[in-house]
Ligand SMILES: [Zn+2]
């Protein structure tokens with residue numbers, strides 16, 4: 001190989017950046033998946049050496065079998081512990097569906113495993129595609145550009161700095177990690193926010209910060225300690241968020257008085273535990289006051305989410321009044337710096 005060819009390969013590797021393994025559709029506990037190429041595209045599916053080339057409307061059907069995954073396509077069937085799919089030259093666009101439930105388009109290569117009797121689809125996607133997808137999934141329509149850019153930098157930092165959070169993959173596609181849906185169109189505001197901040201991350205004490213963010217703090221953000229979370233080198237700071245205090249929708253809910261201790265504790269762990277028991281809409285955020293009537297507790301609150309780090313509602317309001325992404329990030333993540341990282 002010539003030196004120029006080696007150099008070009010090295011440049012290509014640098015440009016392609018880090019890959020992320022994102023587990024998708026876990027909420028649906030799939031026992032069956034349908035895979036197909038996008039119109040005009042092609043998809044290569046590999047089940048333990050049995051390879052299918054799917055084009056047009058051809059599909060591959062994956063089911064949980066006795067010995068791993070049963071893959072059926074074009075009249076042939078094969079069984080494998082892991083089924084992989086990609087384009088001729090690696091990542092490509094394809095559709096993945098849980099029949100009758102959901103179908104999404106991804107730009108990735110795909111790996112499907114079995115765990116506890118369920119199929120586990122894992123999309124292997126490059127960091128910037130994941131960042132654009134997370135910005136699109138995490139933000140409301142009409143969010144100003146500077147707020148989307150701040151979100152993109154927070155999302156990128158979270159992906160780069162977090163250790164793997166799951167067993168078979170690094171991140172999931174729910175709020176447990178970050179919402180991810182389809183990659184947005186290149187012409188979208190979310191894609192523009194990711195592209196215009198490409199490589200930018202939040203640093204704290206020289207390390208990339210696994211930046212937390214939430215929908216609406218309700219008026220004031222919280223430190224990790226206030227949320228009852230384990231201390232980390234970055235403690236997070238409580239900052240005032242006037243837009244949330246006046247514009248975040250108010251909510252009210254009631255729950256049995258036996259949960260009073262958990263309610264007064266206001267830790268994120270308690271909020272999640274009660275969400276699992278009582279439903280996620282019972283305690284949408286932590287910023288509430290408590291009243292009691294007999295055997296019932298009433299909560300009167302504002303805001304949604306854990307309230308740590310960037311407040312999306314506050315960031316939108318700051319951007320609408322002219323703040324750029326640097327001002328937004330500096331405000332919600334005091335004592336951090338923005339830097340460029342591959
Ligand atoms: Zn997760």
Ligand SMILES: [Zn+2]
Nearest residue numbers: 217241244311
């Ligand atoms: Zn806020």
